[in-house]
Amino acid sequence: MILPIVAYGNPILRKVAEEITPDYPELKKLLDDMWETMYSSYGVGLAAPQINRNIRLFIIDSKQIFDNQDDEDKGKYSDEPGLKETFINAKIVELSGPEWVYNEGCLSIPKIREDVSRHETVVLEYLDANFKLQVKTFTGITARIILHEYDHIEGKLFIDYLKPLRKKMLGSKLTDITKGKVKVDYRMSFGK
Template identity: 35%
Template sequence: MKVFTLGEEVLREKALPVEQIDDTIRSLIERMFVTMKEHNGIGLAGPQVGEKLRLFVVEIDDGVQRVFINPQIIETSAQTSFYEEGCLSIPKVYEDIERPEKIRVQALNEQGRPFTLDADGLLARVIQHEYDHLEGVLFIDRGDPEFKQKTVESFKKRAERRAQKEAEKKAREAKIAAKIAAKNGIKAGAGC
């Protein structure tokens, strides 16, 4: 699956509730776990793979695969802490982000069963990070505004360079195709 990156609209849109948990959703969840692992991530939200749905998957160092469908963070602790965060949608960018140390979240699992989870430490942080994706919020929005601006500008320039290289590639391919067509046209006309 493609992981969408900073600058792509789906990352800034609020995700929609999952209406029905069926085999299509379960297949999406499986593919999200595979994609997350391929990219060495510990969490992945629907919008990050172009699915504007309120669901995310998490697997931290305890090895437990957790699925959160239509989650709601219903409680957060007053105690906060800073921790360096990164994101598969903003590769190779890291920043210390302040978040509540403990949370309580309610969600549905991949079978549609409701559950409530009290989380702290890394698990609480990852859940909050992925939940933000469902709201169209990225971790850089919660940090230093100057750092955010530089990151956004950097990704915009990267996207422009990619678009320019793609346009140049298409132009080269069109030129080669035109030469081949002209050459074939000459051969076809030579026999008349």
């Protein structure tokens, strides 16, 4: 089932999410719904707070980026061909490598894209969809998507990385999103 994406302005996007246990109600269905929602919204990642669940859960599929890139970009990123994965109760173990800038967007903040600087590499401890403990190192685009989604479970948004003046310049667009004055081709939930 395709779920509505929570829009900027909803307080759930600013909460630190709570850990879950293997007996979380209907977890498999929730994950299936999240994958369906993410793909139908043309996203490459989706965190539970974005579908109004205050839990430490997110999914990513960076393979989509590599599958749809131009020929001249092939081989440009170290993490090609990408990764499709579920992350439960994730914790950052280490950030390393140089920071690099990439133009990011967010399903909860439609029609806004901005350059964000993030570390090249992240070591993450998490539980996969089968609640098996994983400790893995991610780089490149995949690391960026993971860090973007991880921010969601920490109550942080990509616009928080912007300089104050740039964020102020986006003020009216952000207000319009909060008020539901934005058109998107996926289901959104506006208001608080």
